[in-house]
Amino acid sequence: MAINQLIVIGGGIAGLTCAESYSNLKPNDKITILSCSPILKTVCNIQKISKVLESFDVFESQFTDIEFKNPNISVVICDVESIDINQRIIKTDKGEFKYDYLSICSGAKPNLIKESPYLIGIRDTETIVDLKNRLSDAKRIVLIGNGGIALELIHEIKGCQIIWSIKDKHIGNAFFDKDAADFLFRSKQVKDKGKKEQNEKEGTNEEDELIAKNNNTSTPSNSSLYKSENGSALGPQWYSKYNFTTSDEYNKSNQEKKYNFNENVNIQYSTFLDEIYSKDDEKLKEELINNNNDNNEDDWPVYVKLSNGKLYGCNFIISATGVIPNSTILTKGNNSNNSNDIIKLSNDGAIIVNEQMKTSVDRIYASGDVCSIDWSESEVWFQMRLWSQARTQGRYTAQCIANESVKNTPQHDNLDQISTSFEFELFAHATKFFGFKVIMLGLYNGQGLNLNNINQQQQQHEENKENKENEDDIKIYTREIVGEQYVKVILKNGRLIGSLLIGDTDLEETFENLILNQIDLSRYGAEILNPEIDIEDYFD
Ligand SMILES: Cc1cc2nc3c(=O)[nH]c(=O)nc-3n(C[C@H](O)[C@H](O)[C@H](O)COP(=O)(O)OP(=O)(O)OC[C@H]3O[C@@H](n4cnc5c(N)ncnc54)[C@H](O)[C@@H]3O)c2cc1C
Numbered sequence: 001m002a003i004n005q006l007i008v009i010g011g012g013i014a015g016l017t018c019a020e021s022y023s024n025l026k027p028n029d030k031i032t033i034l035s036c037s038p039i040l041k042t043v044c045n046i047q048k049i050s051k052v053l054e055s056f057d058v059f060e061s062q063f064t065d066i067e068f069k070n071p072n073i074s075v076v077i078c079d080v081e082s083i084d085i086n087q088r089i090i091k092t093d094k095g096e097f098k099y100d101y102l103s104i105c106s107g108a109k110p111n112l113i114k115e116s117p118y119l120i121g122i123r124d125t126e127t128i129v130d131l132k133n134r135l136s137d138a139k140r141i142v143l144i145g146n147g148g149i150a151l152e153l154i155h156e157i158k159g160c161q162i163i164w165s166i167k168d169k170h171i172g173n174a175f176f177d178k179d180a181a182d183f184l185f186r187s188k189q190v191k192d193k194g195k196k197e198q199n200e201k202e203g204t205n206e207e208d209e210l211i212a213k214n215n216n217t218s219t220p221s222n223s224s225l226y227k228s229e230n231g232s233a234l235g236p237q238w239y240s241k242y243n244f245t246t247s248d249e250y251n252k253s254n255q256e257k258k259y260n261f262n263e264n265v266n267i268q269y270s271t272f273l274d275e276i277y278s279k280d281d282e283k284l285k286e287e288l289i290n291n292n293n294d295n296n297e298d299d300w301p302v303y304v305k306l307s308n309g310k311l312y313g314c315n316f317i318i319s320a321t322g323v324i325p326n327s328t329i330l331t332k333g334n335n336s337n338n339s340n341d342i343i344k345l346s347n348d349g350a351i352i353v354n355e356q357m358k359t360s361v362d363r364i365y366a367s368g369d370v371c372s373i374d375w376s377e378s379e380v381w382f383q384m385r386l387w388s389q390a391r392t393q394g395r396y397t398a399q400c401i402a403n404e405s406v407k408n409t410p411q412h413d414n415l416d417q418i419s420t421s422f423e424f425e426l427f428a429h430a431t432k433f434f435g436f437k438v439i440m441l442g443l444y445n446g447q448g449l450n451l452n453n454i455n456q457q458q459q460q461h462e463e464n465k466e467n468k469e470n471e472d473d474i475k476i477y478t479r480e481i482v483g484e485q486y487v488k489v490i491l492k493n494g495r496l497i498g499s500l501l502i503g504d505t506d507l508e509e510t511f512e513n514l515i516l517n518q519i520d521l522s523r524y525g526a527e528i529l530n531p532e533i534d535i536e537d538y539f540d
């Protein structure tokens with residue numbers, strides 16, 4: 001029986017899941033993980049929320065723990081430089097490695113909008129340590145971006161002013177439409193107010209909680225040995241381990257000024273970052289003369305000019321503006337940047353894989369943030385660069401490689417099936433924003449539908465307080481209790497195709513079943529969201 005050598009590049013969630021799943025499927029094969037970070041990401045405490053939704057914790061494991069647990073896995077800490085696809089050799093700073101099969105799980109890095117020593121991105125533990133250090137004496141920062149990281153940071157960073165520049169008209173555009181974003185925004189204010197009142201009543205304050213939280217902060221590990229490379233992406237609720245209060249505020253035990261979201265966050269809607277000026281930049285002097293100087297009474301190390309002409313001095317800038325897939329390890333030396341390129345990439349630079357997670361090169365597979373998937377035939381699944389998808393893809397890739405390796409051999413019939421393409425049938429994501437549980441199912445935001453129609457319909461909904469059918473036979477129903485929960489469903493031709501659930505709604509399992517079963521719900525109309533009715537009774 002031939003023993004295959006599988007090489008996995010990357011020790012993030014996709015890489016480790018791929019390596020461990022393959023190890024279970026083919027315990028006699030050899031697996032080598034090449035990672036520039038000695039800290040690998042493992043998943044623990046997996047809890048099934050529904051058929052497709054699960055929550056889990058992500059732990060940082062030493063590579064020696066992984067080798068101990070899986071005798072056929074070895075880990076080499078190295079920097080992969082390029083891949084000779086003809087000789088099937090991987091070139092690294094620690095020498096060359098030959099593979100029979102290769103799984104590229106090299107993740108992504110922050111897409112920084114400008115180069116500046118005052119501008120940082122957030123990805124791994126190291127970048128968080130940098131953020132924490134910079135915050136310790138910061139009075140004002142500028143946050144650019146309106147996606148997952150920005151939403152988390154705006155909720156967590158306390159004690160300094162944040163100028164939040166977003167290119168959209170509402171917050172959280174990467175995840176939410178205006179309706180849902182407004183709900184979150186208003187609910188956060190209600191929640192903050194309630195918390196403040198309760199604290200005052202009980203004589204506790206936010207600082208006590210933060211001190212407790214800070215005491216629990218584990219020593220951050222050095223996640224990457226290579227300065228030029230990033231470590232693995234942080235885990236769910238990564239921020240709960242850290243306290244992002246500036247020491248200035250934090251150390252004043254009897255401070256008068258309490259944190260207040262409205263006062264501390266200045267949102268600049270529909271703006272882009274135009275320029276960054278260091279304080280001794282000649283052009284800055286001109287800008288300061290021309291600009292209304294109200295925002296800049298202090299002397300700041302760096303200044304930011306936004307597209308609306310406003311100039312803000314600040315201590316530093318966070319660019320939370322998406323990611324760039326780490327695909328150059330495969331393209332280097334293989335692509336020449338023309339249409340005949342051997343390695344097929346998507347527009348955003350990710351490695352395109354087919355329905356077997358195989359790249360355009362034989363024996364090379366890819367999964368997680370580095371890959372691009374557009375083969376799913378399901379109308380209600382789409383790719384987003386998330387933990388849950390990286391895990392599913394890593395497992396499915398292991399299955400595909402194992403299937404391929406036993407093709408036309410007697411072992412074929414004995415191979416376990418731990419994953420199928422069914423895992424790409426329904427988009428499902430469970431997370432938390434502003435302290436609220438958030439569940440996204442299917443086309444929860446009307447992705448790929450005629451959004452103008454949907455938006456118009458939502459406007460009508462606001463004006464008329466009733467939903468109307470549009471040309472595409474798409475109906476959107478929403479219900480909300482400010483500060484508690486928000487429920488949105490999207491129906492196409494009477495069938496549920498997406499749902500967004502914020503707060504403890506207990507509806508995830510029911511709606512997931514309704515999307516998967518594609519039952520015609522037309523006759524229920526808006527009743528589908530009537531809280532007096534137990535919707536499950538209808539469909540038992
Ligand atoms: C701050 C933050 C918060 C997030 N929060 C959530 C969340 O709440 N929920 C959610 O679902 N998703 C979240 N995500 C997204 C999620 O973390 C990623 O989608 C997921 O971790 C991707 O996993 P991956 O294994 O593909 O990549 P990564 O975790 O980036 O791992 C890539 C690995 O490849 C290695 N590597 C890269 N280049 C090389 C090289 N040349 N040589 C050797 N090794 C290399 C890296 O060291 C790393 O080990 C968050 C992301 C960030 C940055």
Ligand SMILES: NC(=O)C1=CN([C@@H]2O[C@H](COP(=O)(O)OP(=O)(O)OC[C@H]3O[C@@H](n4cnc5c(N)ncnc54)[C@H](O)[C@@H]3O)[C@@H](O)[C@H]2O)C=CC1
Nearest residue numbers: 113145146147148149150167173174320321322385431432
């Ligand atoms: N709870 C969760 O599920 C979380 C998931 N993540 C994931 O981590 C990854 C990284 O997060 P983010 O960086 O927040 O990416 P993101 O994709 O969530 O959001 C990127 C944001 O940057 C904006 N943007 C892009 N280019 C810009 C430019 N030039 N100027 C101004 N704005 C620009 C986009 O409009 C968008 O609002 C994403 O894949 C995200 O899905 C991150 C945090 C939390």
